[in-house]
Amino acid sequence: MKGKPPPRGRSTLGWWYTATGKARERKMWGTIVGIGGALLFPVVNNVLGLGWEAKSIPITLFIVLALGLNVVVGFAGLLDLGYAAFFAIGAYTMAFLTSTVSPIGFVREGNHVNFFLAMFVSSAVAALFGVLLGAPTLRLRGDYLAIVTLGFGEIVPLVIKNTPEITKGTQGMNPIGYPEIPGLQFAVDPIPWYYLIVAVLMVSVLITARLRTSRVGRAWAAMREDEVAAASMGVNLVTTKLFAFALGASFSGFAGSIWASYLQVIAPEQFDFSVSIFVLCMIILGGLGNIGGVIAGGLLLGFVDRILFDWINGLVHGVGAAIGNQDLAIMDVSRSRQLIFGVALVAMMLLRPEGLFPSATRRAELHAAEEDEGALEQERAILVDVER
Amino acid sequence: MIGITNGAFIALIALGYTLVYGIIELINFAHGDLFMLGTFVCLSTLTLLGFSTEVGTTGTPWFALLLAMLAAMIFCGLLNVLAERIAYRPLRRAPRLAPLISAIGVSFIFVNIGLFWQGPTPRRFPDLLPQYDFMSQLFGFTTLIRFTFKDLFVLALAIPLMLGLAWVIRSTRMGKAMRAVAQDSEMAQQMGIDVNRVIAFTFLLGGVLAGAASLMYGLYNNNTVFTLGFTAGLKAFTAAVLGGIGNVNGAALGGFVLGLLSALTVTYAGGQWENVGVFSLLVIILVFKPTGLLGQETGEKA
Numbered sequence: 032m033k034g035k036p037p038p039r040g041r042s043t044l045g046w047w048y049t050a051t052g053k054a055r056e057r058k059m060w061g062t063i064v065g066i067g068g069a070l071l072f073p074v075v076n077n078v079l080g081l082g083w084e085a086k087s088i089p090i091t092l093f094i095v096l097a098l099g100l101n102v103v104v105g106f107a108g109l110l111d112l113g114y115a116a117f118f119a120i121g122a123y124t125m126a127f128l129t130s131t132v133s134p135i136g137f138v139r140e141g142n143h144v145n146f147f148l149a150m151f152v153s154s155a156v157a158a159l160f161g162v163l164l165g166a167p168t169l170r171l172r173g174d175y176l177a178i179v180t181l182g183f184g185e186i187v188p189l190v191i192k193n194t195p196e197i198t199k200g201t202q203g204m205n206p207i208g209y210p211e212i213p214g215l216q217f218a219v220d221p222i223p224w225y226y227l228i229v230a231v232l233m234v235s236v237l238i239t240a241r242l243r244t245s246r247v248g249r250a251w252a253a254m255r256e257d258e259v260a261a262a263s264m265g266v267n268l269v270t271t272k273l274f275a276f277a278l279g280a281s282f283s284g285f286a287g288s289i290w291a292s293y294l295q296v297i298a299p300e301q302f303d304f305s306v307s308i309f310v311l312c313m314i315i316l317g318g319l320g321n322i323g324g325v326i327a328g329g330l331l332l333g334f335v336d337r338i339l340f341d342w343i344n345g346l347v348h349g350v351g352a353a354i355g356n357q358d359l360a361i362m363d364v365s366r367s368r369q370l371i372f373g374v375a376l377v378a379m380m381l382l383r384p385e386g387l388f389p390s391a392t393r394r395a396e397l398h399a400a401e402e403d404e405g406a407l408e409q410e411r412a413i414l415v416d417v418e419r
Numbered sequence: 420m421i422g423i424t425n426g427a428f429i430a431l432i433a434l435g436y437t438l439v440y441g442i443i444e445l446i447n448f449a450h451g452d453l454f455m456l457g458t459f460v461c462l463s464t465l466t467l468l469g470f471s472t473e474v475g476t477t478g479t480p481w482f483a484l485l486l487a488m489l490a491a492m493i494f495c496g497l498l499n500v501l502a503e504r505i506a507y508r509p510l511r512r513a514p515r516l517a518p519l520i521s522a523i524g525v526s527f528i529f530v531n532i533g534l535f536w537q538g539p540t541p542r543r544f545p546d547l548l549p550q551y552d553f554m555s556q557l558f559g560f561t562t563l564i565r566f567t568f569k570d571l572f573v574l575a576l577a578i579p580l581m582l583g584l585a586w587v588i589r590s591t592r593m594g595k596a597m598r599a600v601a602q603d604s605e606m607a608q609q610m611g612i613d614v615n616r617v618i619a620f621t622f623l624l625g626g627v628l629a630g631a632a633s634l635m636y637g638l639y640n641n642n643t644v645f646t647l648g649f650t651a652g653l654k655a656f657t658a659a660v661l662g663g664i665g666n667v668n669g670a671a672l673g674g675f676v677l678g679l680l681s682a683l684t685v686t687y688a689g690g691q692w693e694n695v696g697v698f699s700l701l702v703i704i705l706v707f708k709p710t711g712l713l714g715q716e717t718g719e720k721a
Contacts, residue, residue, distance in 0.1 A: 110516055167706040177519065178446065178656065179705050182698035185653065189695045304649070308523065315520060367535075373527025377506045380521040384513060 061323055069229045073222050083338065084221045088293060090333030091228045092286050097313040097329045098235045098322065099282025104311070105320035106243060107275035108255030109169070110177040112307055113184025117157040117280040119191065119302035121287025123198060124153035126297055129208025134197045146210035150288045157284025158277040165276035169269060184307050188299040203298030207291050224293055231289065235282060240322055242278075251275055305369070309336075312372055315379060318386030327388050340368065424570045424639065426678020427577035431632035432655035433662070433670040434584060435499075435625030441601045441665035442621050444515070445507060448522040451652015452529035453499055453626060457491040457633025458544070458643040459537050464490045465545055484634070492630035499626030500619050508615065526648070533645035541644040544637040573635045580631055581671050584624065588667060593620055601665070650694060654681070657701040 069091075076083050096118060103111045127133050128149040144152070168179045191198045198204065215223040242248045250271045253261035262268050291297045309332070317328020379386070432454050439447045464487040468480070506525050510518040588594040599607040600617045608614050636651075637643055658677040662669025677697065684696035 108516075110519065168702070171705060175660075175705050178660070179702050182653070182657075182701045186695055186698045186702075189691075189698075193691045193695065308527075311520075311523075367531060369527045369534075370531035373524040373529075373531065376524025376527065377521050378524075380513075380517050380524070381506070381509055384510075384517050 058323075065323075065326065066233065069232070073225060084225060086337045088221055088224050088228060089290075090330065090337055091225065091232055092290055092293075093310060093313065093333055094326055094329035095228065095232050095235050095286045096283055096310045097317075097325050098232075098239055099279045099286070100310050101314045101320065101322070101325045102239055102242070102282070103275050103279035105314055105325070106239075106248060106255070107251040107272060109272060109275060111180045111276070111279065112177050112304075112311070113180035113182070113187075114279070114283055114310055115302045115304070115306035116180075116184045116187035117161060117283035118287040118290070118306065119187050119297075119299070120160050120280075121153040121157045121284030122291035122297045122302070123191065123204070123287075124156045124284070125149050125288035125291040126204040126207050128152060129292070130204050131206060132199060132204055143208045146208055146292060149208070150285060153288035154281040154284035157287065158281035161277040161280025162273060165273050166269075169272040169276065181304070181307075184304060188302050191299040191302075198299075201298060201300070203296045204291075205296035207295055207297070209292060228289060231285060235285075236322060236326070243322070247271065247274060308372070312376060315376065315386055318388040321386070321388055324386055324388030328386065331387075335371075336368070422679035422682030423675060424573045424678070425682065426658075426675035427573050428632040428636050428639075428674075429651075429655050429658050429678055430671045430674020431577055431580065431628045431635075432651060433658035433674045434581070434667060435629050436656050436659040437662070437664055437667060437670040438597075438621050438625045440659070441667070442597065442618055443507070443511070443518075443604075445518050445522065446656065447625070448519070448652070449502060449526040449529050450499075450625065450629060451650070451655060452526045452533070452648030453495050453502075454629040454633050454636075454651055454655075455533055455643070455645060455648030456498065456529055456536075457495045457630040458637045458647065459533060459542075460491040460494045460630070461487040461634045461637050462537070462542060462544055462643060484638070488631060488634040491633050492627045495630035495633070496623045496626035499622040499629075503619060503622040508618075526652075530645060530648060533648070537643075537645060539645065541642045544641045544643055546638075546641050569639050573639055576631065576635060580628060584628065585667065587624070593617070597621060653694075653701075654697055657697055657704075660701060661704055 072087060073084060075081075076087070096114070100111065100114050103109050103114075127135055128144040129146065130143070133143075164180070164183050168176055171179065192200055194200070195202065209217045210223075210227065211217075212223070217223050250261065250266045253264065253266055254268060254271055258268060294301075313329040313332045314325045315328070316332060317326065318324030432450065435450050435453075436447060439445055439450070465483060468483045468486065502525050506521045507518050510521055588597060596607070596612045596617045597620070599610065599612055600614055604614050607617075654677060655674070658673035659670045660673070661677060662671070662673030664670075677700070680700060681693050681697055685693050688696065
């Protein structure tokens with residue numbers, strides 16, 4: 032890994048400089064439209080009277096989660112099925128530090144920690160757990176790792192549920208501290224929340240985008256493609272994997288802490304397996320490893336889940352009431368949520384395993400498998416070039 | 420005793436995991452949910468035959484039970500083959516992550532079928548086996564350890580099934596082909612083995628065992644619910660890993676060990692810690708001895 036880095040743009044912030052020509056232009060415009068859209072969304076929402084401000088918050092927050100998981104799964108190629116556990120750890124850390132029902136006596140007596148400080152502490156705690164879980168398990172092969180993380184993802188909510196003297200069990204922890212910025216009403220107004228999360232989102236995008244092309248990002252890609260080859264090129268597999276794992280966990284902890292404060296009540300059921308899978312669906316749908324794709328996938332799934340299902344529900348109920356069909360009038364379409372996700376996952380894998388908006392690398396990788404061995408070797412050679 | 424009996428159905432499900440993993444190195448996520456659907460098939464068959472509400476009947480309708488078990492076995496076997504055909508076979512040459520994610524999708528679909536089929540609340544399973552405790556009624560003990568007719572029933576079904584499976588793998592033509600494909604599927608193909616057929620057959624076997632396990636589970640525990648599959652699947656997978664995944668004897672042994680362990684957790688730490696114990700065990704084994712009790716080093720496959 033020593034030696035001169037490949038010549039790239041000198042800018043420290045403009046991540047689109049990693050591409051050239053048309054691709055670079057596209058990336059630049061994508062970024063501008065993305066940032067503009069995110070900042071102007073509340074205005075558009077107001078003008079059109081959509082009433083989506085409360086729904087936009089979970090959607091944006093889950094995109095932060097998806098970006099974190101993308102580092103683990105998309106960049107480093109480690110399938111993590113217990114991602115919600117870190118989300119829960121972040122949320123409960125926030126609650127412990129700021130809630131009036133906190134198990135920490137000092138906090139309970141009214142000395143709650145500042146929200147922003149607690150946010151970083153939460154993410155650090157989540158990262159710590161990521162390292163604790165990752166350190167012994169990362170020498171496992173891919174699908175074993177998936178199962179260990181799955182087990183961990185199950186253990187965390189169960190432990191939370193079974194220790195009511197600390198975590199209030201199924202009853203949940205409430206209330207949780209708000210962020211305090213003079214002049215902003217976090218308690219009643221969703222707009223400051225929205226901007227807070229968008230800010231976090233943008234920082235996340237910046238961090239992951241810069242990391243992707245950095246030394247460690249290239250090490251991740253090398254490791255994902257072929258561990259043995261990467262190790263023989265001098266990549267330290269354990270620390271590289273561990274870093275991806277801890278970073279992903281810290282994103283999740285960050286998101287969890289905000290989520291706890293936004294919802295004001297957290298209970299173990301909010302962090303079960305379906306959350307991990309939902310986030311995984313986002314990144315697979317959008318395109319593993321591609322930041323723009325992940326955001327698009329997250330927006331799409333969030334939209335379907337939070338907005339479209341409501342519409343369809345309303346529509347079905349309306350139709351049911353109109354034609355006098357009791358079953359239709361009370362049918363809950365979101366009950367088939369899982370079915371739709373399941374079908375979507377299978378269909379994605381069969382038809383377009385690289386996701387809707389794939390990165391060039393992954394597209395090449397997944398389609399290489401369909402061709403014969405000779406072409407595969409060629410693709411590999413091209414891949415190496417693309418990575419540089 | 421409850422541990423060993425529970426271990427028996429865990430072992431049967433675990434065999435389904437281990438067979439599939441042994442052959443195509445896929446963790447079949449949907450297997451637990453297949454088992455759940457199997458319990459529903461049993462329930463529906465029994466209801467159809469008119470045994471839906473009985474509690475502790477005197478005469479056991481053996482014929483109906485046999486029919487229900489056959490229905491569940493056929494259903495689960497065919498459904499598993501169908502899932503393989505649609506969701507896994509096209510991905511045989513794709514990166515490893517692809518079939519795994521596809522399997523998670525299939526599992527979701529199964530869960531939702533179960534939800535639509537029998538609704539979100541737990542369903543009562545008719546209690547058709549005689550209530551008979553050998554310990555107290557035959558020998559006159561009243562101990563904590565009970566050995567009831569139900570336990571006997573489960574063991575009397577499960578153990579022959581496992582032996583049957585061992586026989587199929589060891590002595591039949593198909594079993595030989597299975598072992599060949601497991602060792603090296605490309606080489607097996609060169610030798611004239613229809614690999615796709617062998618894999619489909621493996622899925623069929625796994626499904627059939629899950630179907631048999633589902634009847635035992637239903638009759639033993641007298642209830643079923645659509646979320647059953649997830650925990651059952653994870654437990655069975657833990658058992659398969661415990662015994663050494665891909666190893667058929669290991670899966671059976673792992674099932675019994677796990678059954679005992681979870682019974683011990685329930686007794687000494689309380690029912691709500693059962694799953695924590697199981698999953699912790701899973702994590703611990705994978706960390707310290709990923710090859711399991713009977714597994715051998717498979718080596719890194721890049």
